[in-house]
Amino acid sequence: MKEAIEQIMKELAGLKAASQKEVEEARIRFLGKKGEVTALMEQFRTVAPELKREYGQKLNELKKAANARIEELKFSVEESEVAQAPKEDLSMPGDSFPLGSRHPVSIVRQQIVDIFRKFGYDVAEGPEIEDDYHVFEALNFPPNHPAREMQDTFFVSTGHVNPLLLRTHTSSVQVRTMEKQPLPIRVVCPGRVFRNEAISARAHCIFHQVEGLYIDKDVTFADLKQAILLFAREMFGPETQIRMRPSYFPFTEPSAEVDVSCNICHGKGCNICKGTGWLEIMGCGMVDPNVLKASGIDPNEYSGFAFGMGVERIAMLKWQVNDLRHYFENDMRFLGEFATATEV
Numbered sequence: 001m002k003e004a005i006e007q008i009m010k011e012l013a014g015l016k017a018a019s020q021k022e023v024e025e026a027r028i029r030f031l032g033k034k035g036e037v038t039a040l041m042e043q044f045r046t047v048a049p050e051l052k053r054e055y056g057q058k059l060n061e062l063k064k065a066a067n068a069r070i071e072e073l074k075f076s077v078e079e080s081e082v083a084q085a086p087k088e089d090l091s092m093p094g095d096s097f098p099l100g101s102r103h104p105v106s107i108v109r110q111q112i113v114d115i116f117r118k119f120g121y122d123v124a125e126g127p128e129i130e131d132d133y134h135v136f137e138a139l140n141f142p143p144n145h146p147a148r149e150m151q152d153t154f155f156v157s158t159g160h161v162n163p164l165l166l167r168t169h170t171s172s173v174q175v176r177t178m179e180k181q182p183l184p185i186r187v188v189c190p191g192r193v194f195r196n197e198a199i200s201a202r203a204h205c206i207f208h209q210v211e212g213l214y215i216d217k218d219v220t221f222a223d224l225k226q227a228i229l230l231f232a233r234e235m236f237g238p239e240t241q242i243r244m245r246p247s248y249f250p251f252t253e254p255s256a257e258v259d260v261s262c263n264i265c266h267g268k269g270c271n272i273c274k275g276t277g278w279l280e281i282m283g284c285g286m287v288d289p290n291v292l293k294a295s296g297i298d299p300n301e302y303s304g305f306a307f308g309m310g311v312e313r314i315a316m317l318k319w320q321v322n323d324l325r326h327y328f329e330n331d332m333r334f335l336g337e338f339a340t341a342t343e344v
């Protein structure tokens, strides 16, 4: 029996297998029901009692060695099968998956805000559902001003003195800022606004604004002009010119509309600027003393300017989009055009 054990040990050491099938055959040959190791285990019963201890140990070692050797062969066959498997074609193009991008309105809003941040303005936000006081009354709208009427404003609740409504401009955020922030104030108010208008290429019932407010001692119209000129040059290029036309807003006096020189034809006249060489971009003015008073600011001590622009309008001018509705329809072909648009 001793010789038989040694013989099998030797054979195990020299055992080779080229496939899983051969490994299995080897396992059956040694460890199967009729295998060589199994047969020796059975013979163990007949071993003389004084040799049982020695042979028992030897047989156990043999069984362990056989199991280990078979496992080893199995592993090395697996390894070589993996190594021989056909290689993946690394030159094959990968699966591309569509990447989303920022919405053009977000990009432009962020650009406007970033420009004013550079000038030292903070960002203020406020509720979209507002009350009449913050949207109209505190902004010096006379009680029967047409902007309050049903045809302009979406009311959420009516019938009492201070009805709730969807804000028609973010000037309401300026009022809230004046109410709670210490002076001086320098803020921009980006946000969504709502007006009950028929949807067309030039108007929508929802759009976005960035409005600005600066209140300090001795703020003059010259400061307003300078701020807007610097903004226009950052936004539309260093050659940009501005002009101001007298206008009217209940909350500013004097008030003006701002035009920038057409960045497409550079003043020669094209169909974007309708042959005038100028594009209207915003309204602005010196904050009316009544507005300051309504928020508890002494107009004899402080003065300020305000301005407000439509984000979609600036985006249309920047990218020469001639229909506002594109910005709201979420057509992927349109939105994809802005995937590489850079931000300031």
Ligand code: PHE
Residues within 6 Å of the ligand: 168, 169, 170, 171, 211, 212, 249, 252, 283, 284, 285, 306, 307, 308, 309
């Ligand atoms: N609130 C005005 C609008 O929505 C814009 C504006 C803001 C005009 C500040 C002047 C000063 O049209």
